[in-house]
Amino acid sequence: MSDAPPITSRSATELATAIRDGGLRAAEVTDAFLARIASHDTGLGSFIEVWGDAALAEAEAVDAARARGDALGPLGGVPVAIKDNYVRRGFRTGCASKILDGFVSPYTSTAVARLEAAGAILLGRTNMDEFAMGSSTEHSIHGATKNPFDPARTCGGSSGGSAAAVAARFAPLALGSDTGGSVRQPAAFCGVSGLKPTYGRISRFGLVSFASSLDTVSPFGRTVADTALALAVLAGMDRNDSTSLADPAEDYTAGLDGSLDGMRVGVPAEYFGDGLDPVVEEHVRAAIAQLSELGATTVPIELPHTRYAVPTYYLICTSEASSNLSRYDGVRFGHRAGGDQDLDTMYSRTRAEGFGSEVKLRILLGTFCLSSGYYDAYYLKASKVRTLIREDFERAFTQCDVLAAPTSPFPAFDLGSKTDDPLAMYLSDVLTVAPSLAGVPAISVPCGATTDGLPIGMQLIGPALGEAKLLHAAHAFEQSTGHHLVEPCFGKATS
Amino acid sequence: MSGFETVIGLEVHVQLNLRSKLFSPSPVGFGGEPNSRVSVVELGLPGVLPVVNEKAIEVAVRAAIALDAEVQHETKFDRKNYFYADLPKGFQTSQFDKPFCRGGRVPLGDGRYGALNRIHLEEDAGKNMHADAGSTVDLNRAGVTLCEIVGEPDLHTPEDAAAFLENLKQILQYSGVSDCDMEKGSLRCDANVSLRPQGSTELGDKVEIKNLNSFKMVQRALEYEERRQAATLSAGGKIVQETRLWNDEKGETASMRSKEDAHDYRYFPEPDLPPLFIEQSFVDEIRRTLPELPDARRARYASDFGLPEYDIGVLTADHALGEYFEAVTAQGGNAKEAANWVMTEVQRALNETHTKIADFSIAPDRLGELIAAQGLGKVSRQAAKKVFNHMLETGDDAATAIRELGLEQISDTGALEAIVQQVVDANPKPVEDYRAGKQKALHALKGLCMRETKGKANPAVVEELLLKLLG
Incomplete structure (x- = not known):
């Protein structure tokens, strides 16, 4: 046995290099991750479906390509887990919902197509809150995914399956989606990196819509460099998504190194207010001090409309969701209630049986917000507040380069502790929804742990299209600390 | 109507002449296998997104210019939410408060105009088909580009309504915007009608009439509604604001749904499509390349061909008929002679064979040759009709048909x-x-x-x- 770390503990960047250089075969890498999933995921529930045979065949194809002398893509042979809300031709997509029962997509999402083109090996689909609505991955027909650091706690959500899979070393990279914090918050709870790019930076084509004006394709990695590698593969204009940005993508891995000299880190007072767990505050403040150690200067910042962010977010996202989810009607695909019935009965029974309670709650809220007589007071007003929130950030970024704040007001909470109280669940998104409304990029990186060993995340927020700057700051912080190296006790004994 | 003034406003949906759909590259066509012209986008599959067909904007702007309307430089799409089996996404992508075009007018043929309120773009729905075994959905039409042309309530007689539609159709055909074929559903019309006491300026309670499948039906339905509403009001009754269906066989309208049943469509801006900016230079370019419109053609037929007003009316009523006539005269024959041929023999042949001029078997240049031969005395007028019928049957050109029939005129x-x-x-x-x-x-x-x-x-x-x- 050599001293090399086990395959499943290596980063995506290391694996890609080793496979390219011939030190590792893609098939042996995929095998190692599949074996770890097989032996350890039953207790965690991060995967809904593992595409074992397909993944091995893809890995062998990568090895064959290398043997022929073909150049491998930037993710050649690197396994990636996919949240259950991306479509892939010939594969199931379910959004953890009964309503998509049996749905096999005839087309592939742009994000998955870009991963495939980069040589990634797709391991399977991961658990989530139904239609990405939730903050704990408990609202799933497949049951909750547990936190790898403490199986009694949630892994966060809605992309909890992907976050847990990366934390548990089931995959070096995973795709999530972040609408109001659905990647950053589970990243914080599971001690991994989660990047929500600028709205429109990565094509949403083939990502099942929850709230169209907020949804972003967002990757998880165990290191900031891995997250940057994934972004570099995924980013770029796509003609199939009219909201995708024309600005050319950058090589996000190129500018990671270097000191933070001259960087101004803004500290928004509103993100350190009531309800913030003192342990979280202590670690995030320490992390900001560490950024100063690395050469950055800190600037106090005001984001005065922050307190309207949660209601604004929930008015907009439920409105859009109520319309986006109308297509699940039992007519063309997915679940359809049985029996002889007229059209209206078929609709209501299909949707009553097919959707879970959280989804129904949000459809009702959104339908109400858009109703004639209420539209002006709710949807329209929320759209105006959204502009004010965006302007808060624009003003802030004239005074600083990035903002630093906690990702979540508290570490991973107990399973079941908030499922009966939707409002408490919504309030847990208080620190992540404002950047979503503003469309600006943000990343969560591990910055410590509670005495019980629960990870804590720091959120760095950048200006629109400021991903490179954001990743640079996050990488410098990560490399100067060791928080990202802490493995969950879960399954530590085996490789 | 004695004591009452009729107020009519028309809403016309026309299908734009385009090869692909409004938000996807799927082909557009009529008939064919159900669901043979659908992509994942019109199917409303999870994850699909709309992409605006730029050609649709171009054709829509052409319609706006042809109708003297004002193109709006900033426009956007909105979602109109309702459930129906032929509506795959559960919402129709349409335009609510920022249509791409405002104002405009349609000539009534006698120097007067019917004003337009707005024109907006939207996608068509599919079609539900019902059989004993159950219902099925055909989405071939789903996503096809429509313009909704909304007239102001400023027409006052059913005849004016019919003239409005006839002239609107001519303009849209001339400008290449739409073929306006009611049989294929590429032009659909709903009529809003109300009555008010003569001299009043307030609008009365209105009724919307649907199921109008020809301009004649529009006129008859309006005439019926005028009588019905006048009778109700004269008897001291109130008009129920409702949608009524025209029954052409019975010659009457019947209540379909009342205003209380009206949907709340929960319009909101389509978040998958950013606002659309239409540049002035784009509008100018389309104005520059706009084809000849009916009024201009009528003037030209009088000045260039010296045709009588009646002939001009017949030949310009249908854009394609005028095109055919011009191609006939291009062969050098007498224009009046060509007009006579097109209005009599050609029209008769079309009626007998239920053919459209575009599909007529005698090409205009061949008819032109026949008319030229007649003009040169190579064939008599009597014989020329025989030659025409022979050409119709055999597909021969004029010279061959004359020879074959042995009808060369002896002028020696x-x-x-x-x-x-x-x-x-x-x-x-x-x-x-x-x-x-x-x-x-x-x-x-x-x-x-x-x-x-x-x-x-x-x-x-x-x-x-x-x-x-x-x-």
């Missing part, structure tokens, strides 16, 4: 002289009669000469020879 004086002499010699009675002053006798002799030549003789030459011999 030398060849005809002997025949005329023979007829004069053999018929002393009419010759005497003519010389005694009976003009009719000349016709009899001419007829005998024509019979002798099986109708091929040029009647003018025959007459000339007869006069010479008898003179």
Whole structure:
């Protein structure tokens, strides 16, 4: 046995290099991750479906390509887990919902197509809150995914399956989606990196819509460099998504190194207010001090409309969701209630049986917000507040380069502790929804742990299209600390 | 209507002439296998997104310019939410408060105009089909581009409504915006109608009439509604604001749904499509390349061809008929002669075979050759009709048909002289009669000469020879 770390503990960047250089075969890498999933995921529930045979065949194809002398893509042979809300031709997509029962997509999402083109090996689909609505991955027909650091706690959500899979070393990279914090918050709870790019930076084509004006394709990695590698593969204009940005993508891995000299880190007072767990505050403040150690200067910042962010977010996202989810009607695909019935009965029974309670709650809220007589007071007003929130950030970024704040007001909470109280669940998104409304990029990186060993995340927020700057700051912080190296006790004994 | 003024506002949906759909590259067509022209986008599959067909914007702007309307430089799409099996996404992508076009007008043909409120773009729905075994959905039409043209309530007679539609159709056909074929559903019309006391400026309670499948039906339905509403109001009744369906067989409208059943469509801006900016230079370019419109063509037919007003009306009523007529005259024949041919023989043939002018089997240049041959005296008018029918049956060109039928006209004086002499010699009675002053006798002799030549003789030459011999 050599001293090399086990395959499943290596980063995506290391694996890609080793496979390219011939030190590792893609098939042996995929095998190692599949074996770890097989032996350890039953207790965690991060995967809904593992595409074992397909993944091995893809890995062998990568090895064959290398043997022929073909150049491998930037993710050649690197396994990636996919949240259950991306479509892939010939594969199931379910959004953890009964309503998509049996749905096999005839087309592939742009994000998955870009991963495939980069040589990634797709391991399977991961658990989530139904239609990405939730903050704990408990609202799933497949049951909750547990936190790898403490199986009694949630892994966060809605992309909890992907976050847990990366934390548990089931995959070096995973795709999530972040609408109001659905990647950053589970990243914080599971001690991994989660990047929500600028709205429109990565094509949403083939990502099942929850709230169209907020949804972003967002990757998880165990290191900031891995997250940057994934972004570099995924980013770029796509003609199939009219909201995708024309600005050319950058090589996000190129500018990671270097000191933070001259960087101004803004500290928004509103993100350190009531309800913030003192342990979280202590670690995030320490992390900001560490950024100063690395050469950055800190600037106090005001984001005065922050307190309207949660209601604004929930008015907009439920409105859009109520319309986006109308297509699940039992007519063309997915679940359809049985029996002889007229059209209206078929609709209501299909949707009553097919959707879970959280989804129904949000459809009702959104339908109400858009109703004639209420539209002006709710949807329209929320759209105006959204502009004010965006302007808060624009003003802030004239005074600083990035903002630093906690990702979540508290570490991973107990399973079941908030499922009966939707409002408490919504309030847990208080620190992540404002950047979503503003469309600006943000990343969560591990910055410590509670005495019980629960990870804590720091959120760095950048200006629109400021991903490179954001990743640079996050990488410098990560490399100067060791928080990202802490493995969950879960399954530590085996490789 | 005695004591009442009728107020009519029309809403017209036209399907734009485009090869692909409004938000996807799927092909557009009529008929065919159900669901053969659908992509993942019109199916409303999870994860799909709309992409605006730029060509649709171009054609829509052309419609706006042709109708004297004002193109808006910033426009956006909105979602109109409702559930129906033929609506895959559960919402129709349409335009609510920022249509791409405001204002505009449609000529009524006598110098007056019907004003337009707005024109907006939207996607069509699919079609539900019901059978004993159950219902099925055909999405071939889903996503096809429609313009909704909303007229102001400023028409006051059913005749004006019909004239509005006739002129609107002409303009849209001329500008290449739509083929406006009601049978194929590429033009659909709903009519809003209300009555108010003469002299009043307030609008009365209105009724929306649907299921109007021809302009004639629009006019009849409005006439019926005028009578019905006048009777109700005269009897002291109130008009129920509702949607009524026209039953053409019974010649009456019947209530379909009342205003209370009206949907709340929960319109909101389509978040998958950013606002659309239409540059002035784009509008200018389309204005520059706009095809000739009906009024301009009518003026040209009067000045260039000297046609009478009636002929101009017939030939310009249908854009394609005018195109055909012009291609006929391009062969050098007399324009009035060409107009007569197109309005009589061609129209008759089209009616008999239920064909549209675009599909007519005699190409205009071939008809033009026939008319030119007639003008040059190569074939008589009588014979030319036989030639036309032969061309219709065989697909031959004019020269071949004339030859095959042996109908070349004999205009050669030398060849005809002997025949005329023979007829004069053999018929002393009419010759005497003519010389005694009976003009009719000349016709009899001419007829005998024509019979002798099986109708091929040029009647003018025959007459000339007869006069010479008898003179």
